[in-house]
Amino acid sequence: MNELVSASQELEQEQAPSRRARLRGGLRSALRLALDLALPPLCPSCRAPLGDGAGLCAECWSKLSLIEKPYCARLGIPFTYDPGPGLLSMEAIADPPAYDRARAAVRYDDVARALVVVFKFNDRLDLAPMMGRWMARAGSELLADADGLLPVPLHWRRLWARRFNQAAALAGAISEVSGVPVLHGSINRVRATPQQVGLSKSE
Numbered sequence: 001m002n003e004l005v006s007a008s009q010e011l012e013q014e015q016a017p018s019r020r021a022r023l024r025g026g027l028r029s030a031l032r033l034a035l036d037l038a039l040p041p042l043c044p045s046c047r048a049p050l051g052d053g054a055g056l057c058a059e060c061w062s063k064l065s066l067i068e069k070p071y072c073a074r075l076g077i078p079f080t081y082d083p084g085p086g087l088l089s090m091e092a093i094a095d096p097p098a099y100d101r102a103r104a105a106v107r108y109d110d111v112a113r114a115l116v117v118v119f120k121f122n123d124r125l126d127l128a129p130m131m132g133r134w135m136a137r138a139g140s141e142l143l144a145d146a147d148g149l150l151p152v153p154l155h156w157r158r159l160w161a162r163r164f165n166q167a168a169a170l171a172g173a174i175s176e177v178s179g180v181p182v183l184h185g186s187i188n189r190v191r192a193t194p195q196q197v198g199l200s201k202s203e
């Protein structure tokens, strides 16, 4: 009985925030409003001001092409026609990759490229939940069989330059959606490799 009483008292206290808490909340939203007025949220792709919240503007969102089935069961490359379940692309047959299955969330077009660039180089870690949701959706079949997520670490010199490991941020977002744990510290990058941006396909 005592427990019940104390629980209901706690509930009442929670429902009726103190004056100080209300004041604090008010100040916080005033500060937030001031920041939003000073820096209206911009579309990460075209930098058009966004009406509310995060994400892409309506125009960029309409241009983004999420990859849907049918696609190659191995490479995840979209097919223009549906050859039936489990079929492989000519590329996967002619030059089989070292992995069993890969999936991609979106086609790498102008909107996707702009998103990746701001995410990687402009500290836009706030984009990770949105991008992670797309990735979790694209990789849902793989995630269903997965024991863990392994974000490839950055070499310490690059981590120092970029300040965050964006792959780890995405893995965290995918883990939130899928419940598959992130296995931090399970692999090590021992060699600094060149940046992919600006490299040709063969490079």
Ligand SMILES: [Zn+2]
Pocket (backbone or CB within 6 Å): 043, 044, 045, 046, 047, 048, 056, 057, 058, 059, 060, 061
């Ligand atoms: Zn836009």
